[in-house]
Amino acid sequence: MFSRKAYWKQPFRAGLRRFSRDAEGGVTIMFSLLIVTLCLFVGAAVDIGRWAQARYQTIQAMDAAVLAGGSVMQAADNPASALTLAQATAQRYYLENTQNRSPVTDDTVSFTSVNNNTAFVAVGNAYIETVFLNFARIPKLPLLDKSEASYSKAELTGGGGTTGNGNGKIDVEIAMMLDVTGSMAGSKIVDLRAAAKDLVNIVITEGVYARKVRVALVPFSEGVRLPSTANTKARGSPVDPLSVNYTSGRNTYTATYRRTDCVVERTGANKYTDVAPGTGNFVMTLYKTSNSCVLSTDEEVVPLSADKEFLKGRIDKLDISGSTAGQIGTAWAWYVLSPNWNTLWPTAGAAATYSDKTQKIAILMTDGEYNLQFDAKGIGTGSAGAGAAANGSSPDQAKALCAGMKAKGITVYTVGFALGGNATAIATLSNCASSSSTNYTAANGTELKQAFRDIAKKITPIYLSH
Structure with a gap:
């Protein structure tokens, strides 16, 4: 005996089955995208961590280098005549203090004097290559901002102290x-x-x-x-x-x-x-x-x-x-x-x-x-x-x-x-x-x-x- 109620149930059930299959595919796609995104975030964190450590070591090495080079100029009878020796000394300190740094690329850090030989500075930059951020078309990260082109600077003229003499120096x-x-x-x-x-x-x-x-x-x-x-x-x-x-x-x-x-x-x-x-x-x-x-x-x-x-x-x-x-x-x-x-x-x-x-x-x-x-x-x-x-x-x-x-x-x-x-x-x-x-x-x-x-x-x- 024909049943109108049963007739309508069959297409409905088939639709549910088709929807279920379609939903499973969508969830799979969404889950896959989520996994990729999470991996990129984790990978980016790894790259940023390597960058932060390399940046810290680079700045510390530059600070030590400019102080060493500045000391050479400070002790010289004529600071200008000691520039070459000061630069060599600074470069040696920089290399010694970056031996354990993560590998970098395009390291152009060098040293020179400024302000009429009354200061000794580090100039240049260095980069760390990325692994995960490279997928996001970021192949390397600079260790110094452009505004930090002379990040480490050693003043040879002493200074400091708090006084009331008008210029803040004793x-x-x-x-x-x-x-x-x-x-x-x-x-x-x-x-x-x-x-x-x-x-x-x-x-x-x-x-x-x-x-x-x-x-x-x-x-x-x-x-x-x-x-x-x-x-x-x-x-x-x-x-x-x-x-x-x-x-x-x-x-x-x-x-x-x-x-x-x-x-x-x-x-x-x-x-x-x-x-x-x-x-x-x-x-x-x-x-x-x-x-x-x-x-x-x-x-x-x-x-x-x-x-x-x-x-x-x-x-x-x-x-x-x-x-x-x-x-x-x-x-x-x-x-x-x-x-x-x-x-x-x-x-x-x-x-x-x-x-x-x-x-x-x-x-x-x-x-x-x-x-x-x-x-x-x-x-x-x-x-x-x-x-x-x-x-x-x-x-x-x-x-x-x-x-x-x-x-x-x-x-x-x-x-x-x-x-x-x-x-x-x-x-x-x-x-x-x-x-x-x-x-x-x-x-x-x-x-x-x-x-x-x-x-x-x-x-x-x-x-x-x-």
Whole structure:
């Protein structure tokens, strides 16, 4: 018997079966597309991860390279002449620090100087080839953006610091006390000249990032010689000649001493302060049997100056003679940094006030024990008719002066040169230094030069400015 209801059910069921088959095919296609998309995302993540790691390693290598190359230029007498060596040094550092980097292509990173040789930079780019993103027609990724064409940049001029002096940089004043006593004969004085000039080259620079850096020179031996214009202001009007009566056995004798052009200690309540010179606070004149001080006019104290060539010229003229009155050199390393003594110097050589706007640094260099002190008249103890040491031993005086300097905020660096294990000299310099990191010993000329370079780089460090 024919059933209309059954007749209509058959086509409906067939349609459902056809739809089911069609849906299964569509789901398969959609699922396949989804799998491909997920694979691309995962693959892209792998490529991006490789890119990020390679980029990090590249930037780190570039930073290390520009600092190394910049150091070469900074230490050179003429930065431009050192460019080739700096580039080779930077390239070597770059290659050494990218040895474990993922393989890259089209690496054009190189190094050069800019800003009139006051900065050393990395330029160029490098790319990493993709594996999965290549399917999306992205065959490689640049490790640096176009805006980062000189990503790593080493400023050779120091800088930084927060001050209120208008340019955000701390000015620097440096006093170099330099031992020119007789024990510095031969290669030692040659080594000292080279090391001191190296420091001047490094700390005094030009450019938009440069800080204002000035350097004073304080050569010392049996005393310190001042410019003639400063003598009266520092010591008043000492008598000449000076006669001293003394007895030896049953006899009385008279020793005659002459005023020299050198000065020595200060006595009284302010002997270890930087109170301005004046009545009751003058320094003493060095008196000797002749009126000759062993320091020549070429070895006078040089007040603060930013004239690099002038300073190096004066360093080249340093000669040697005399004993080691290190407390005198220490005192004058302080006085040239003290605003209280500015009346002795031309305006250009005047020290700034004590404040956070100026970093004041004393570098005390010697090759031996301080061994000369003076009586209350300015005559070296042990001389005929001389009295007892007015201020005690030379090393003790130096340590007291160093304490006064440090109390004023002056950073004290010490450099002992070929001390030969002299315990007194080692102890004096260690006590004077602001910290163990500012206390240097050098056994030979190479180490002396390295010590001065290290100090210079601490004073005006190269820094990265991306």
